[in-house]
Amino acid sequence: MAAALEKRLMTEPFFSVRNVVKRFAGLVAVDNVSFDVSRGEIVSIIGPNGAGKTTLFNLLTGQLAPNSGEVRLNGALINNLPPDQRAKLGLGRTFQIAKPLIALTVIENTMMGAFLRYPGLRASEKRALAILEQVGLADRANVRASELTLSERRRLEVSRALALEPQLLLLDKVMAGLNPSEVTESIALFRRLHDTGLTILLIEHNLKVVRAFSERVIVLDHGAKIAEGDATTILSTPAVVTAYVGTRKRA
Numbered sequence: 001m002a003a004a005l006e007k008r009l010m011t012e013p014f015f016s017v018r019n020v021v022k023r024f025a026g027l028v029a030v031d032n033v034s035f036d037v038s039r040g041e042i043v044s045i046i047g048p049n050g051a052g053k054t055t056l057f058n059l060l061t062g063q064l065a066p067n068s069g070e071v072r073l074n075g076a077l078i079n080n081l082p083p084d085q086r087a088k089l090g091l092g093r094t095f096q097i098a099k100p101l102i103a104l105t106v107i108e109n110t111m112m113g114a115f116l117r118y119p120g121l122r123a124s125e126k127r128a129l130a131i132l133e134q135v136g137l138a139d140r141a142n143v144r145a146s147e148l149t150l151s152e153r154r155r156l157e158v159s160r161a162l163a164l165e166p167q168l169l170l171l172d173k174v175m176a177g178l179n180p181s182e183v184t185e186s187i188a189l190f191r192r193l194h195d196t197g198l199t200i201l202l203i204e205h206n207l208k209v210v211r212a213f214s215e216r217v218i219v220l221d222h223g224a225k226i227a228e229g230d231a232t233t234i235l236s237t238p239a240v241v242t243a244y245v246g247t248r249k250r251a
């Protein structure tokens with residue numbers, strides 16, 4: 001069994017998306033999208049508003065089921081599993097519209113995620129505090145989520161995802177609306193997380209951020225993947241400039 005598993009891990013991509021399609025009434029929100037992510041990569045997904053980026057994330061993490069196509073993690077088919085089971089297998093995500101439990105404190109919100117791997121109260125609290133330290137929120141641990149600034153809410157969203165101890169972290173515009181120094185701090189945080197071995201897939205509008213990571217960029221337009229490659233090449237491709245920069249809006 002060990003040999004078979006080892007062989008599969010060596011030959012199968014870490015995360016693979018094949019021909020996923022999502023239709024809403026008459027609209028094809030995600031149109032036959034395929035790509036792979038290798039363990040340890042940082043991959044950015046860009047595209048104009050309404051391109052289908054968040055819908056694609058929802059197909060990957062289980063908030064929505066695709067009409068067709070496959071999503072695999074370590075070779076195992078996961079596209080029929082609900083979000084909690086995908087989290088158990090190693091997917092953690094943030095939401096573009098943050099969903100903290102606003103009556104709970106920062107540490108309680110983080111513990112909700114930490115319970116997945118640390119079922120005891122003390123153990124989950126300890127783990128949650130370590131994560132808050134990592135993201136720079138430890139001094140706000142006992143503040144209610146409703147009292148946080150925008151930048152702190154974004155970091156809480158990241159804490160909740162990290163608390164699941166994901167193998168693959170999916171970030172949906174976590175830096176939107178932040179000021180330049182907060183963006184710089186966030187880039188440093190994701191670099192540190194990446195250095196610990198975390199694989200990251202991020203939806204990002206800020207080209208400075210995309211360039212800062214720059215490993216690989218996927219461009220969506222009208223639901224379809226129109227380009228994929230390294231940031232420098234992709235961001236100077238005329239079709240991408242037309243689709244993306246030409247219609248760019250904030251956040």
Ligand SMILES: Nc1ncnc2c1ncn2[C@@H]1O[C@H](COP(=O)(O)OP(=O)(O)OP(=O)(O)O)[C@@H](O)[C@H]1O
Pocket residue numbers: 024027029047048049050051052053054055056096251
């Ligand atoms: N639940 C839904 N029902 C119907 N249409 C939807 C639903 N969710 C998204 N859409 C539509 O699907 C398309 C893609 O939306 P999506 O939110 O995935 O875009 P996006 O690339 O994340 O945009 P943004 O950059 O503004 O966040 C849009 O036309 C949107 O209106």
Ligand SMILES: [Mg+2]
Pocket residue numbers: 053054055096
């Ligand atoms: Mg979106």
